[in-house]
Amino acid sequence: MSQPPQPVPPEYPGSPAHTGAQQPIAPQYPQQPPAYPQPGPAAPQRPQAGPAPQYPQAGPPPQYPQAAPPPPYPAPPAYPQPAPPPSPQSAPPPHPAQAGPTPPPATPEAPPLSPDDPAHPHPHPHHISTDHGRVHLSKDQRRTDATAVGNLLLHLPNFLCSLFVVGLVSAFFGKFAVVLILSWIASGALVFHRPTESALARHLLRLRYPTPQERAKLEPVWRTVTARAGIEGRSYELWVEDSDGLNAVAAAGHIVGVTRFAMNQLPNGELAAVLAHELGHHVGGHAWSSLLGYWYALPGRVAWRLLKAFSGFAFKVSRAFGCFGVAFVVLFMGGLALATISTLYGLPLLLLGVPYALAAVGRRSELRADEHAAALGFAPMLAAVLHKLHQQEQRTTAELAARNGGVPVEEGTLGRLLSSHPDYHTRLHHLQPYLQPGH
Incomplete structure (x- = not known):
């Protein structure tokens, strides 16, 4: 089978096949550039502009009518102004060439000194210095003097009476009677028990612990006293009584109480x-011996008060039955008292004289305590305190007389015998040897 013939492309003009030439011929350009026309004559000159025309000047602005001033308002009322605090007039600082030495800065004004302050120009004559050096403790911190021994002996009848009362009450407990009696006897050791002492001081004597400010005032004075006496001051506790009277108390075995008035009003x-x-x-042992005697006498005191209350009640009931009822009560109570005296060999009769004897021993213990304070060098100060106590007693007597219609109330003989403190003149008389200039 044969192939079809391929089409032949057409020939375009200018191609070699069409023109029949072998190579193209390049175009020929001129060697010189063309001559361009020259510019013509210069442009005509414009006429120069003349000066600018003068414009008319603007005249002054028109005057407008002035607005009327506002009407004056009334001035506010003048209130009183507080006076300014006085202040020093400040002067201009001087020139360095003319300035003298720089004055010291002004110190704030110090508060007024108390008469108790040693820096005071006129200190209180009874002010003492609380600065002390080494403390020399004495060998005997406590002792039992004759006054303490006498106090214990005089409480012996009260002790026996209380023992009798405790024995009667213990008889109702059968086998435990001896245990109760021995427990009561051993309870006397509670007098030296610190918590028990604190409870007694708080509830019986109405004392309290001092505040930090009160302690700061009491402790320096207390250290001075104990340093002079050679006593360990930490063995005792300082308490305060909220009272306006001049007083102090030695309670139990380790408590020293002082009133708020004495602490704040007396010089140190x-x-x-x-x-x-x-x-x-x-x-001297006065405090613990008195408290121990009071503790052992307490059952007898309670029994005596109950007996007095029963006697009064029986006497009031007997009056409802006439003279016969009163005579019966008197005979019954007399027979009971006679039987008690004959059974106890007349020992209850001593109870009638015990209060007077105890008061006498108490007065003697006050004089011994005065001598102790005077021996430490506080005799003039103690005399001043006694004088203030005397004045306080005189004011109390005057108030009682005023309540009694102006008639003075005199203390009887029995009242003076039952007093636990000597009078002012007696105490001052015993201080006279310590008030001599050469002592």
């Missing part, structure tokens, strides 16, 4: 005299 020298007096009670 007189306060030291008061504390030294109470320390004398502790050193």
